[in-house]
Amino acid sequence: MTDAPLTPTDDAGVPPQDPNAPGGFRILTQYVRDLSFENPRAPESLRVEGKxxxxxxxxxxxKGRPDGLFEVDLRLSVKASVEDQAVFHVELVYGGLFQLFNVQPQDIEPLLLIECPRFLFPFAREIITRATADGGFYPPFMPEPIDFAGIYIARQSQMAANADAQPGQA
Structure with missing residues (x-):
């Protein structure tokens, strides 16, 4: 034990940040909110010919919380089928609790919907891979990396197109 003074913390138990420091975030916790795996035709589905x-x-x-933290959920749904026959279905909602610091208001949404999911994805990917392996599938299904920036940009474009299509708006 040292005699060094403790750094004061804010309500979340984190040392205060230098207001001139660049913005960023901390992952406070990660969790499985919901997980479902279905293998409706087992064991026949384990002997599927082809891919x-x-x-x-x-x-x-x-979403923001009253305590100033943010919850981010990554929902992944994977369905595999052969000739319209279900092979497996995995649904996962993987979440994280994040603390943002020194982030400009206009940067909060992209940070929450691009960077935070980018950090959550490898853990969600492992859960899906493990679920399909535990379900008896070899090789197990391993999701490809996801372009969260591309998803965000596409969503923003769609929202802008929908806003332009609203009749009678001035």
Missing amino acids: PAIDMNVELNA
């Missing part, structure tokens, strides 16, 4: 068709969907959600 199954994969349909993967990604959904991102972020």
Whole structure:
């Protein structure tokens, strides 16, 4: 034990940041909010000939909390099928609790919907890979890396197009 003075902390137990320092975030915790794995045709589905068709969907959600922290959820849904027969279906909602510091208001949304999911994804990927391996599939399904910036930009473009299409707005 040292005699060095303790650094004061804010309400979240984190030392205060230099207001002139560049903005960033801390991952306070990560968690599985929901996990579902279905193998409806086992054990026949384990002897599938050829490569199954994969349909993967990604959904991102972020929300602020009254304590100043932010929750980010990464929802991944993976369906595999062969000739319209279900092989497996995995649904995962993987979340994280983040603390932002020195982030400009206009940078909060991109940070929460691009950078935070980028840090969560490798853990979610491992959970999906492990679930398919534990379900008996070899090789297990391993999701490819996701371009979260591309998803964000596409979403912003879609929202702008929808706003332009609203009739009677001035």
